[in-house]
Amino acid sequence: MRVSKNPEDRKTEILNAAEMLFTAKGYSETTVNDILREVGIAKGTFYYYFQSKEEVMDAIVQRFIDKGVEAAKAIAADPSLKATEKLFQIIMGQRPDADGQKEQMIEELHQVNNPEMHQKSLVETILQLTPVLTEVIEQGIREGVFQTPYPKETVEFLLVSSQFLLDEGIFQWEPQEQIQKVLALTHIIETTLGAERGSFAYILGMYNNEKEGKSDE
Amino acid sequence: MRVSKNPEDRKTEILNAAEMLFTAKGYSETTVNDILREVGIAKGTFYYYFQSKEEVMDAIVQRFIDKGVEAAKAIAADPSLKATEKLFQIIMGQRPDADGQKEQMIEELHQVNNPEMHQKSLVETILQLTPVLTEVIEQGIREGVFQTPYPKETVEFLLVSSQFLLDEGIFQWEPQEQIQKVLALTHIIETTLGAERGSFAYILGMYNNEKEGKSDE
DNA sequence: GTCTATAAGCGGATAGAC
DNA sequence: GTCTATCCGCTTATAGAC
Structure with a gap:
């Protein structure tokens, strides 16, 4: 038939x-x-x-990334957020009140045992997120909270290092190491963007609470 | 027979x-x-x-990385070099007076069209280079030229971004973009390590001369 | 333990008929 | 647009020689 x-x-x-x-x-x-x-x-x-099985994978990755980038754009466009908050949320892949279904998909796709798909997804994400975040940084520069001669390149460096280094599929860190790296990244974000020391400290607190399970339950 | x-x-x-x-x-x-x-x-x-064709690939990559790490260790152990010089040479993968044969091998291996091998090689390199470079940074801190609360993590951050972002197989940048990124990376190295502004400028000059063909010939 | 030879299975990809 | 048949390369299995 x-x-x-x-x-x-x-x-x-x-x-x-x-x-x-x-x-x-x-x-x-x-x-x-x-x-x-x-x-x-x-x-x-x-x-x-x-044309190939791989092309199918590419299409799936693309479909998936589009959703993530949309979420990032939504954060970037939110007028109620400060530049520091936008930045941290996007880099850490945190979407506090986005619908929870997407998060599950991210989890699943991250765990798919396929380095090739994984890498492509990270690279595409970085490329598409760069202009969005660069705009956020330039907003921050105008607001006087950031300061750097290389906004775009700094964004790329921060995205690459956070996406690859903190990715559980690429490096396998112990939970404690992971925490240490998030602390360090926070410090590095501050210094590379010329932000005031501690600008991200309070946001970091929120991040840790979510990750380690709530203490007030 | x-x-x-x-x-x-x-x-x-x-x-x-x-x-x-x-x-x-x-x-x-x-x-x-x-x-x-x-x-x-x-x-x-x-x-x-x-066990498989892929296992052969892995072994080749491993062999290749070992050489690179050895070269880095040699640089790190060279008492005639300052910490800044060691750092920049290792991160940029520059071996000014090492035998030129290795460089060719890098080129070739980079062009092998296999993302998985590629990623493994980068990850392995980063993991093995981290302790070597961390020691260099700590030397620099003792010498008073560097200053950071997270020496190891900063090294990881710099290695990941330089290895992945500047890798021609992962991102395809235009030559001009590439130059811009090296400039930015230099600035980022300085700020994240709390080095004096311009510490790497003269080394950078050397790097550019090599890349763009000699002007004095 | 090291090696040859051969065949067969499996999965990705292509050609060409309908 | 869809199908069947077929090819090609990685891998496994087998049986036996040094």
Whole structure:
């Protein structure tokens, strides 16, 4: 039986099935045949829509990143937040009151055992987040709380180091080391941006409380 | 005809052949059969020594990193160099008077089209370089030229950002952007380490001269 | 323990018929 | 657009020689 569908729908169908399988079993453990079975199509159809299994992964990553960048843009556009708060929230990937569903997806995708997908996702995120954050820094410079001759490059350096160094899939730090690194990063953010010492200290307190479980329950 | 060899020699033989082929044709374009033909062994022998083609890749990367770390240790141990010089040379991967053969190997390995190998190599390098550089920083602190409450973490931060951000295989920057990033990194090194502004300026001059071709020829 | 030879399985990718 | 058939490369298995 041959069923023709709207190309976009078919593509989305494949992506959804693949995403489910990739997150459940991992990328390399998922075969193209698995995807075919799940969607109910033949191999030729799959390769009509995607050039390779990897291209499917790329599309999923892209879909996923778009959501994260949107969240960051929302934070950046929030007029009630100070530049320091925006910065810290975006860099730490903290979205205090965003809907919780996305967070789960991030968790899952991070744990997918696939260095390649992982790296691509980090790189794309950094590239897309850079202009957003640079704008925040320049806002901070105008407000007089930040000061640096290299706003864009500093953002890139901070993003790269926080995304890669604090990523649990790339480096495996002990919980204690992780805390130490967040402390250090806070200090480094302050110094590289020429912010007043302690600008991020109170935000850091919030971050730690969330991570270590609430003490007031 | 059967030839028995010292296991270590055999292993090295396979690694050498594989490294040559990987750098010549790329990892995925090199088949296990290619390696067998080159070394002159049977398939069973290959899989007797290595569990997979990827394991061969890992071993090559490891061999390669060990050399780089040795070079860094040599720089760190050189009593004629100041802490600032040691730091900059190691972070920029500059070995001014080391034998030039290694540099070529770096180029080649960087171009092998394999993100996973690449990432592993960077992570390993960072992990092994951290203690070496941390010692240099602490030397600098004792000498009074550096000042930071987080020497180790700052080293990690600088290594991660320089290794990943300046890596041509991960981000593809225009030459001009690349230069801008090196300038910014220099500034960031100075501020994060609490060094005097301009401490690295003269070293930076050396770096640029080398990269852009000599003007006095 | 080291090595050869061969065959077969599996998964990604392609060609070409419908 | 969709399918079936097929290829190619990594990997495993087997059986046996030195």
